[in-house]
Amino acid sequence: MKDKTFGVLQRVGRSFMLPIAILPVAGLLLGIGSSFTNETTIATYHLQRLLGEGTLLHAFLVIMNKVGSAVFDNLPLIFAVGVAIGMAKREKEVAALSAAIAYLVMNTAINAMLVLNNNILENGSLAADMLKGTIVSSCGILTLQTGVFGGIIVGLGVAALHNRFYRIVLPNALSFFGGTRFVPIISTLVYMLIGILLYFVWPLVQKGIYALGGLVTGSGYIGTLIFGLIKRALIPFGLHHVFYMPFWQTALGGTMEAGGQLIQGGQNIFFAQLANSADIAHFSADATRYFSGEFIFMIFGLPGAALAMYQCAKPEKKKAAKGLLLSASLTCILTGITEPLEFSFLFVAPALFAVQVILAGTAYMIAHMLNIAVGLTFSGGLLDLFLFGVLQGNTKTSWLLIIPAGIIYFLLYYFIFRFLIRKFDFKTPGREDDDSEVRLYTKADVRARRESDGNGQAENTEDLDPVSAVITRGLGGKCNISDVDCCATRLRCSVYDEKLVNDALLKSTGASGVIHKGKGVQIVYGPQVAVIKSELERYLETAPEELYTADHPVSGKNGTVVQSILISSPITGMAGDLTMVPDEAFATGMMGDGAAVLPTDDMVVAPEDGMISFVFDTKHAVGFETDLGISLLIHMGIDTVKLEGAGFEVLVRNGQKIKKGEPLLKLDLEYLNKHASSLVSPVICTELSANQKIRLLKEGKIEAGEALFAVDFYKERTKQHEKI
Amino acid sequence: MKKFEYIIRDQLGIHARPAGLIARRAGRYRSRITLRIGGRPADAGKIMSIMMLGARCGQTLEVEIEGEDEDAAYEGMKALLEEIL
Numbered sequence: 074m075k076d077k078t079f080g081v082l083q084r085v086g087r088s089f090m091l092p093i094a095i096l097p098v099a100g101l102l103l104g105i106g107s108s109f110t111n112e113t114t115i116a117t118y119h120l121q122r123l124l125g126e127g128t129l130l131h132a133f134l135v136i137m138n139k140v141g142s143a144v145f146d147n148l149p150l151i152f153a154v155g156v157a158i159g160m161a162k163r164e165k166e167v168a169a170l171s172a173a174i175a176y177l178v179m180n181t182a183i184n185a186m187l188v189l190n191n192n193i194l195e196n197g198s199l200a201a202d203m204l205k206g207t208i209v210s211s212c213g214i215l216t217l218q219t220g221v222f223g224g225i226i227v228g229l230g231v232a233a234l235h236n237r238f239y240r241i242v243l244p245n246a247l248s249f250f251g252g253t254r255f256v257p258i259i260s261t262l263v264y265m266l267i268g269i270l271l272y273f274v275w276p277l278v279q280k281g282i283y284a285l286g287g288l289v290t291g292s293g294y295i296g297t298l299i300f301g302l303i304k305r306a307l308i309p310f311g312l313h314h315v316f317y318m319p320f321w322q323t324a325l326g327g328t329m330e331a332g333g334q335l336i337q338g339g340q341n342i343f344f345a346q347l348a349n350s351a352d353i354a355h356f357s358a359d360a361t362r363y364f365s366g367e368f369i370f371m372i373f374g375l376p377g378a379a380l381a382m383y384q385c386a387k388p389e390k391k392k393a394a395k396g397l398l399l400s401a402s403l404t405c406i407l408t409g410i411t412e413p414l415e416f417s418f419l420f421v422a423p424a425l426f427a428v429q430v431i432l433a434g435t436a437y438m439i440a441h442m443l444n445i446a447v448g449l450t451f452s453g454g455l456l457d458l459f460l461f462g463v464l465q466g467n468t469k470t471s472w473l474l475i476i477p478a479g480i481i482y483f484l485l486y487y488f489i490f491r492f493l494i495r496k497f498d499f500k501t502p503g504r505e506d507d508d509s510e511v512r513l514y515t516k517a518d519v520r521a522r523r524e525s526d527g528n529g530q531a532e533n534t535e536d537l538d539p540v541s542a543v544i545t546r547g548l549g550g551k552c553n554i555s556d557v558d559c560c561a562t563r564l565r566c567s568v569y570d571e572k573l574v575n576d577a578l579l580k581s582t583g584a585s586g587v588i589h590k591g592k593g594v595q596i597v598y599g600p601q602v603a604v605i606k607s608e609l610e611r612y613l614e615t616a617p618e619e620l621y622t623a624d625h626p627v628s629g630k631n632g633t634v635v636q637s638i639l640i641s642s643p644i645t646g647m648a649g650d651l652t653m654v655p656d657e658a659f660a661t662g663m664m665g666d667g668a669a670v671l672p673t674d675d676m677v678v679a680p681e682d683g684m685i686s687f688v689f690d691t692k693h694a695v696g697f698e699t700d701l702g703i704s705l706l707i708h709m710g711i712d713t714v715k716l717e718g719a720g721f722e723v724l725v726r727n728g729q730k731i732k733k734g735e736p737l738l739k740l741d742l743e744y745l746n747k748h749a750s751s752l753v754s755p756v757i758c759t760e761l762s763a764n765q766k767i768r769l770l771k772e773g774k775i776e777a778g779e780a781l782f783a784v785d786f787y788k789e790r791t792k793q794h795e796k797i
Numbered sequence: 798m799k800k801f802e803y804i805i806r807d808q809l810g811i812h813a814r815p816a817g818l819i820a821r822r823a824g825r826y827r828s829r830i831t832l833r834i835g836g837r838p839a840d841a842g843k844i845m846s847i848m849m850l851g852a853r854c855g856q857t858l859e860v861e862i863e864g865e866d867e868d869a870a871y872e873g874m875k876a877l878l879e880e881i882l
Binding site for chain 1: 821
């Protein structure tokens with residue numbers, strides 16, 4: 074249970090990252106736009122002719138400013154959609170659309186309630202008894218100020234509805250509205266009710282949050298310290314976004330009047346003050362205490378820790394450690410993204426992480442005490458310091474104090490880290506024992522570590538859908554399916570080889586008909602097809618890479634095919650079986666079975682993922698082993714061994730791992746056509762066992778990477794007898 | 798176990814076709830046949846393995862045969878190499 078709760082919280086935290094990722098850019102636009110359209114700034118630096126009102130640049134900066142504001146003004150909607158995407162398990166686009174709809178519906182319902190109860194008068198003005206700041210215009214709808222909370226309520230709720238209903242099967246008459254189509258419908262209904270409910274509940278919550286915000290704001294420097302400690306300690310769990318966001322974005326982080334409006338949330342207050350900076354003597358450090366301290370330890374402190382780790386690295390590993398620590402430090406200094414650095418010592422030395430939490434926590438408090446009020450959009454890097462500190466001037470932000478405080482923190486981090494690393498011999502980067510490679514840990518490592526420690530949450534244990542398995546089989550196996558889609562009543566699939574489609578099998582899945590159009594197969598199910606498509610796509614994600622040929626009359630002597638592996642053409646040209654090779658050794662199959670291609674293009678590429686076994690000295694032949702264990706000889710042209718390498722350019726080396734489609738050889742077609750006795754190029758499986766047979770899939774024109782032949786694995790009868 | 802050495806005379810060395818012929822001939826015998834060039838071994842029953850030797854004209858090919866029909870294999874392999882290489 075505890076694990077499950079943690080898993081959900083973890084996902085919530087992660088789902089915040091998508092909407093959060095827009096903030097630096099929006100902040101950049103807003104920061105630059107507002108700084109250089111600020112009349113005082115322009116006057117101070119005598120830039121009237123360049124930036125004054127009426128200039129082209131001014132107009133452009135005004136646009137930047139407004140575009141940046143648009144993102145911040147519509148954060149609730151952005152969070153609603155972003156969180157829904159992050160939390161939806163599959164068919165995320167449907168969840169996104171539903172969240173947008175639900176957000177509009179919820180606010181419209183609230184608006185209707187406000188109008189019905191005369192909280193908003195007919196002329197659009199607010200009733201006299203309404204508290205200031207409790208009603209805002211969101212997406213053009215006058216509604217209760219629910220802020221990012223409102224967006225998150227929508228995102229989480231819609232995602233929950235989506236995950237519950239996106240595969241719902243409705244009675245036949247209504248089945249057009251089943252599956253994913255049901256999600257926006259149910260979301261609309263549910264959020265209409267939630268909107269009505271919020272009208273009654275939210276004013277109470279607003280009062281509560283205001284009070285709590287007042288309490289936290291009232292707790293002074295100690296409150297700031299506690300906030301800092303908790304936020305930093307949550308980083309490894311990815312849960313910090315859940316924790317700090319309310320302080321940044323909602324009344325929990327305090328409320329303040331700016332520009333005649335009541336603004337809630339530390340970050341919002343700062344930006345509102347920034348927008349009206351002409352009237353403000355010094356930005357409020359009570360508002361910025363949730364982030365101003367970050368500049369101190371992100372630009373100065375953590376790089377000090379990195380320097381200590383570098384100096385403590387073993388001499389022979391210093392170079393490698395330097396590369397890692399330097400890039401991680403630069404990321405931290407410039408953008409304020411600390412994870413690359415923090416994760417480099419978090420696992421090997423949790424004690425160092427405890428030190429980091431304490432030092433960073435106090436930095437928030439120190440910044441608060443020093444009345445430093447530098448805002449940020451995302452994290453405390455140089456970029457934000459420049460935009461919201463330096464550009465706004467020391468008189469309003471006290472940003473200069475960050476430098477002495479930062480230098481002290483740099484030294485503290487440096488000496489404490491150096492002392493502890495040496496004293497306890499922590500295996501920080503460059504100090505590990507010789508078998509482990511120098512590297513920084515990534516978030517993926519954190520997750521992997523955590524899952525192996527606890528009883529890892531198994532998300533993929535949902536049993537596989539039997540109907541989808543039969544459909545897949547009927548379409549000739551996963552390897553034969555190139556595309557799956559659906560219209561109102563039909564499942565529309567494209568296959569590679571239409572001969573492998575088994576109509577009878579498809580009909581047995583409840584289809585009323587199967588229609589063939591070349592490589593297109595339409596299976597008529599009726600309106601419930603949307604659900605079938607979702608299920609099939611889900612099944613295909615994990616289905617085995619197979620090809621079924623049971624429909625073909627191969628069950629005679631050879632027995633039944635249990636598995637097929639596809640081999641694609643290494644070159645564009647004309648394909649055929651081996652009898653087209655004008656060389657007896659190849660044409661008779663003495664070298665092994667396979668197929669041949671007459672190249673029309675000059676680039677030979679890897680037919681599948683695999684490894685280069687060898688490139689022959691004379692460059693005309695390549696030995697290749699696919700990742701699935703098939704040995705291939707790709708022999709370019711006939712008697713080309715006599716050319717002793719002329720006409721070929723080798724682009725790979727022996728033993729190299731290679732992905733399908735990556736180049737192997739380049740041919741000089743003009744030269745080869747003149748000098749080779751033939752350019753027909755056999756692609757041969759040299760090591761087939763008795764139960765493996767080749768089946769040609771393509772004759773005539775073929776593209777490099779298109780399936781050329783299949784290796785069919787037949788059931789081995791003798792072995793089965795032995796088992797019995 | 799029986800062994801013999803053969804100096805490759807074919808200008809082109811062991812390329813695809815001779816490798817195929819050797820592998821097919823080796824497949825007729827139950828004996829285990831190993832080819833060596835400069836100590837590097839190759840399974841004479843596998844085309845890929847033989848080609849990976851990259852044997853060139855003038856190099857000495859060592860042939861090692863072990864198994865119940867090694868006498869027949871010895872004669873057969875020797876005759877084949879004389880004929881094609």
